[in-house]
Amino acid sequence: MREIFRTIFSANIFVTGIVLFLVSVLVFYGTVYLLNYTNLGKKLGFLVTGAGTFAWSTIGSLLFVMYSPRGPQPAGGIEGLNNFEIRIIPLTFLGVSAILFAMFLVALHQYETTQERADL
16 A cells, blocks of 8 residues: 555656645645534534635735735846736635635525524
C-alpha cells in the first residue's frame, strides 16, 4: 500500500497537488463542521459552518479585488494581464461566495422560524 501511494504521488505532481488540496479542504472544513456538529446538532452545525465558510471566502476575495498585486510598472511596459484581467477570477469567486453566503443565511432564517413554530 505504501509503495502504491509513493508511486502515485511521485509520478505526477499535478495529481499530488489535487489530492493534497482535497485532503486539506476536507480536514479543515471537516474539523469545523465536527465541532459545530457536536455543539449545535447536524442541521444547524452544517448551516453555521456553510455560512461561516462562504462569509470568509467572500471577505477574502473582496480583499484581493481591492488590494490585488500592484506596483511600479517597468519603463518599457510588460506583456501580460492588465489590472482588470487580474481581478476577473477573484470577482467571479466573490460573486459565487456572496450568493452562497446569502443562501446559507436564508436557510438559517428558515431553520430558526421552523424551530420557533415547533416550540409553540
